[in-house]
Amino acid sequence: MLWKITASLARKLAAIFALVVLGGLLSATLVRLAPGFDADERQLDPRLSAESIQALRQAHASEDNILTYYAAYLRGALHGDLGTSQALGQSVQSLLRERWPVTLRVAGLGLLLAWLLASILAFTASLWPRPAYDVFGITLSGAFLCIPAAVLALLSVVLNAPGYLAIALIVFPKIYRYSRNLLAKAYDLPHITAARARGLGEIRILARHVLPVAGPQMIALAGITISIALGASIPVEALCGLPGIGQLAWQAALSRDLPLLVNLTILVTLVTLLANSGADVMIHILRPRDV
């Protein structure tokens, strides 16, 4: 069993490595080919001397070839140097060090609240199935699914609500809809009907017969919701004035600070992949063994 888990983990890590290397190459190519890449506004500054302008041109000359540009980027990344933000004039690592804690706190609290709300609604709807309660849950989640994430962020500003509440309301409907469907399918299985016929209590049926069936997919969902929460952090942090990774990505996009933006995207992708891989390993560990 340990061998299987190790092999699965090794495959996942190889996939992550391949995805990051390929994603990095794709991003570097896009950055290199983007209009205005080799133009530097500083070259137009009349205060700069001819030598300075020449130095600026030489700095860009090394970035002419996509492969050498990417190789230089990878070399730097391996040494912990992710480059410097063009707009903020600060190293990407120091920006990440400053901003990650804010995003971790806001997205983490938002996720926690979303899971709490969705689980309470989904489990109570499964334990005490009432059509009106089901309609209430579907309508509530449907309403939040119809509202753009950025509008929820704006409304949280108007109502003076904390940013993590906006993230929770963005993630909640997805968790509720999916887990409600999973639980409904699990409750439809014949062995649940058999357990009910034998007089087992609802709590016992849920804990011993439903959760083992729906659990693995809910763990997979947990991995996916991390990605959704990180995506939601862009509008929430940008509009609520929270200085996290999302706000940084938004500022980088507005000022076309491409190196910073690409680094952020790769980093968030890496976190997403690691979360999904972690979920996969947990599913592997918790999966009931064949007898």
Next chain:
Amino acid sequence: MNRARKLACGVVLVVCGLSLAANWLAPAGYARQFREAPNAPPSHQHLLGTDDVGRDRFARVLYGTRISLLLAPAAALISTTLAALVGGLAGYLGGIWLRLARAFTDLFLSLPWLFLLITVRALLPLNVSPLVSVVITFLILGLLGWAASARVLSTSADALRNSDFILQARASGLHGPRLFLIHVLPNLKPVLYAQFWISIPVFILSEANLGILGLGVAEPLPSWGSLLRELEGLISFRDEPWRLVPLLLLIVVMTSFQMLLSETTEGSAA
């Protein structure tokens, strides 16, 4: 089609009809400024009042709805066509092509959607004409939104490839593009329709998010994203409830799409 879905279909059609009739219903246009009346409340002249720079909000809502509601399906068409090409072909060819296509779609799907959108949007010039900004915004949505649909289509095409009737067609000497176009693609139609309809609300919401963040359609052209940006200056709901009209319209249309989609996806699954 039950009563709720008929109602949803009716709502979408009415909203589309009203937006198409914007030229007649709001002859003032979306860009004309009434400089003597900025931030005016609703009146006979301006049914939903005016915005910060004195433009008629009713006209902007109608024209914005037209842009969002007509271009989101266009983006969905692009993404579904790409998905059919990548996913459908990979599933039909099978083997290494299917594995390669799945690895590539996985790479795409692992990139967080909003991060990917703003990154690609930032790669393109931001100070462009309003018309170009509309094209860029919806083209990006169409060109980046194919991966999830391609994953679904590759699975469906893979199942079709191993089906009995394809085997018989192969045995009868049919192969290559002819087999794909005559037997595989028509059988993928229900999945293609479902993916097309599912993409529309996703793209409407994505455009709204981009617009609010200032990375969508450029002023003075309105879209649901740029209209919702007005909520930024809202102090309380009670003082100026008419400012919420674009949001309410978006919620009504999205709810209608959700109702219609539940039938489309059920139909394709059946």
